Amino acid sequence: DTGVSQDPRHKITKRGQNVTFRCDPISEHNRLYWYRQTLGQGPEFLTYFQNEAQLEKSRLLSDRFSAERPKGSFSTLEIQRTEQGDSAMYLCASSFRAGGTDTQYFGPGTRLTVL
Amino acid sequence: EDQVTQSPEALRLQEGESSSLNCSYTVSGLRGLFWYRQDPGKGPEFLFTLYSAGEEKEKERLKATLTKKESFLHITAPKPEDSATYLCAVLYSGGYQKVTFGTGTKLQVIP
Numbered sequence: 001d002t003g004v005s006q007d008p009r010h011k012i013t014k015r016g017q018n019v020t021f022r023c024d025p026i027s028e029h030n031r032l033y034w035y036r037q038t039l040g041q042g043p044e045f046l047t048y049f050q051n052e053a054q055l056e057k058s059r060l061l062s063d064r065f066s067a068e069r070p071k072g073s074f075s076t077l078e079i080q081r082t083e084q085g086d087s088a089m090y091l092c093a094s095s096f097r098a099g100g101t102d103t104q105y106f107g108p109g110t111r112l113t114v115l
Numbered sequence: 116e117d118q119v120t121q122s123p124e125a126l127r128l129q130e131g132e133s134s135s136l137n138c139s140y141t142v143s144g145l146r147g148l149f150w151y152r153q154d155p156g157k158g159p160e161f162l163f164t165l166y167s168a169g170e171e172k173e174k175e176r177l178k179a180t181l182t183k184k185e186s187f188l189h190i191t192a193p194k195p196e197d198s199a200t201y202l203c204a205v206l207y208s209g210g211y212q213k214v215t216f217g218t219g220t221k222l223q224v225i226p
Contacts, residue, residue, distance in 0.1 A: 042216030091158050106158035
């Protein structure tokens with residue numbers, strides 16, 4: 001199956017360390033999104049790529065966060081100098097632009113725990 | 116300001132007891148309303164996209180409807196495997212490609 005995949009599924013790190021997550025979208029999907037979800041809340045938008053271009057960034061995405069999507073394929077989300085408040089589920093989604101509205105399909109998420 | 120509000124926060128049903136979940140939205144220029152199902156520790160699973168008022172979509176025991184201010188997810192004769200959190204999300208003009216989610220309704224179906 002060619003669903004959205006994310007790696008790793010779980011990450012435990014110490015405060016101050018850097019972490020990097022990877023997302024592989026559904027093949028031929030040209031749009032890719034990152035969200036963050038904390039317990040009891042809905043996913044919150046972080047950033048969005050169309051092909052390799054990062055077109056939108058949320059104010060939630062502080063300077064410690066950076067995302068890339070080289071060659072418009074997989075994407076990475078890096079968090080530098082992690083803080084305990086960064087503990088959350090990080091979700092990746094992808095979609096294919098077909099008209100004005102496209103449906104986003106989500107991956108299984110990466111659960112980050114910052115000690 | 117909440118743009119997407121879901122109610123109730125939690126719902127407990129007996130197996131076979133039909134009910135509805137509500138999603139109200141205050142955005143203007145709705146481009147799409149989405150329903151997702153999320154199991155604990157997993158990513159949201161796509162269920163439906165609704166585009167305009169009056170539209171309805173069905174899948175097995177689930178039926179989603181849309182008006183100009185809200186959407187309903189009707190669950191007919193639910194089974195324990197329908198237990199999950201149901202998330203509503205909207206895409207609207209001015210939000211670019213950002214989908215805004217509600218906080219979800221946690222459904223528990225008791226055998």
